[in-house]
Amino acid sequence: MTKRSDNTKAIDAFIARKAEFDAMLARLQNLSADHFNWAPDEINWGHAGTMAHYAEMLKRITDSAFHEGEFAA
Template identity: 60%
Template sequence: MRSSKNNAKALEAFIQRKAEIDAARARIKTLSDEHFNVHPDEVNWGDVGTLDDYAKLLKRIIDSAFHEGEFAD
């Protein structure tokens, strides 16, 4: 019985974390659709650096999720 209770709690936590990820994805999509709140005529190298940082963080997540890059088996 205890294993079933632990599994139920694990499933509840898993679903909560998945919902957090889904919400974060939606926020990032909206921000991307808005060109990360930067007007094309106002783009500067700082904006490029910021997007580079975001891309590196996302690559780390993707590499981990798909066992690629530094996370390759």
């Protein structure tokens, strides 16, 4: 019978990182709900570029998490 090692430290680290992740997601959701603190009459091409950059970074994360795009098997 194979003896299983204690993974308490790994679980603790996972839970801590997940809490950080969840907090970041909540902050992003709030910022998005507030249109990234930009009023419609303030929006310019710089804001559009910033949104494209944010979307690109978020896509890399979702592609990795869901094994899509360059991370597809």
